[in-house]
Amino acid sequence: MMNPSIALIGLGLIGGSMAIALQGFENYEIVGVDRDPTTLSFARKHHVADRVTDDAETAVAQADLVFLCLHPRGIVDFMSAHRDGFRPGCLVTDVCGIKTAIVRGSSVLPDSVDFIGGHPMAGKETSGITHADGTLFHEAHYILTPRPTSTPEHLALMARIAAHIGCRDVVKTTVEQHDNIIAYTSQAMHIMAVAVCDDPDLFTCRGFEGGSFRDCTRVAALDVPLWTELFSMNRGALSTVIRHLEENLHAYRMVLESGDPAALAEKLAYSAARKRRMNLE
């Protein structure tokens, strides 16, 4: 009898890192799939997976679990193109930073295929397999958006995977809640980072950067096609969070310009206490 297998579709930063991190998971064979010859040859040379191939059809037909690690639209297109090619009883999951559009796209899958949306909250400001890193998911939250019909066996499998790759915990939620919150905790942080880099003083500030500047702008050198899709597919929620940020910055500017240090101190104490409470709880 053949060992069960996990197929990773797309060996970019996340797919490649997931393939490395998954190696040694129970008795599963880890199969990496990509269309790009350079990516495949790098993956083969660095043993990113137990086996690598450009034959998505065969890999999908044999896999017990399929990880879709493409850009958002690529994931939706792949499910549509391969809807009848998945093995009955298998589980399909993804690693995408938005969930509504992905889970909607998963409705093309036949009833014999389970789908659990996934978002391991890890990343880097770089992309591509050459930056893949098996420790990328250490201490990260692994967010899952199961279907009402997802089986306990499939949920348990995802939990064992999350533990194997070193995640801090598994958080189950709905697609709507995921996308609303991620607009705040991830997408808006990326918008802030790029907005900071639009300041006319950017290039004159060399020699004056401290830790807070490096941390805040770290993610600004982002993968433009990927983030254009992520932002566009979550436009409503993200727009609301950016508006809140504009308002909160404006409120700080007003109290600063009022020249009242007591009012500024009170406002800072309020925000700093919220951050401390966030750290402690």
Added chain:
Amino acid sequence: MMNPSIALIGLGLIGGSMAIALQGFENYEIVGVDRDPTTLSFARKHHVADRVTDDAETAVAQADLVFLCLHPRGIVDFMSAHRDGFRPGCLVTDVCGIKTAIVRGSSVLPDSVDFIGGHPMAGKETSGITHADGTLFHEAHYILTPRPTSTPEHLALMARIAAHIGCRDVVKTTVEQHDNIIAYTSQAMHIMAVAVCDDPDLFTCRGFEGGSFRDCTRVAALDVPLWTELFSMNRGALSTVIRHLEENLHAYRMVLESGDPAALAEKLAYSAARKRRMNLE
């Protein structure tokens, strides 16, 4: 003949870290000065300096170099109170994140005392001697604002100190340029961090934080009295930078709400290229 000595006035996070980092610097005796008995006893127990004392007058009278490591107003007040107590020929410096008000305050010093404003660009989101860390300044920029009359010997001394404590480089500038740029690279990053924590969703987002959120809000649990002074004393420059940020965020929201992915991609590509250029040069 006695060894030369360096007196550190104020053994908080920065003064304590500087004292530890300075140990072993040439043949200087490192003298830590603080008024708080708990701080002094901690400093003595952990050998933060070669000698610790609450007698600022004697330490200042004997010191060849005095590091003022108090809050901004405390530095100005200390120079005023001890104006006639410094040893003729000595150098006074500080570690404060703003320079205009400090250097203006240094005008009370007699002509026999040199003053070079200093800002080692390092910090932590904590305060107090218990968090002092001798590696705090590793790879940091050390910014100096010398007087036109500052001696080459004193500038060379500061450069050797910067090297001893592990700084990346020494950057010389004017007080005005320092305060304008620091409003952007440090102060505005702190305002953004607290503004992010004012979002109504802060406490519902637990389980959904990734690296970008942790990085961007790291400094939000700030020392309120210290930062109230720093922000207030640089109100004009900081207000301008916050306004730019509001405008840049607003511009991103407008292109997002327009629903034009090509325009969003173009804007993201512009900002990301600026960040990459900043990283490379």
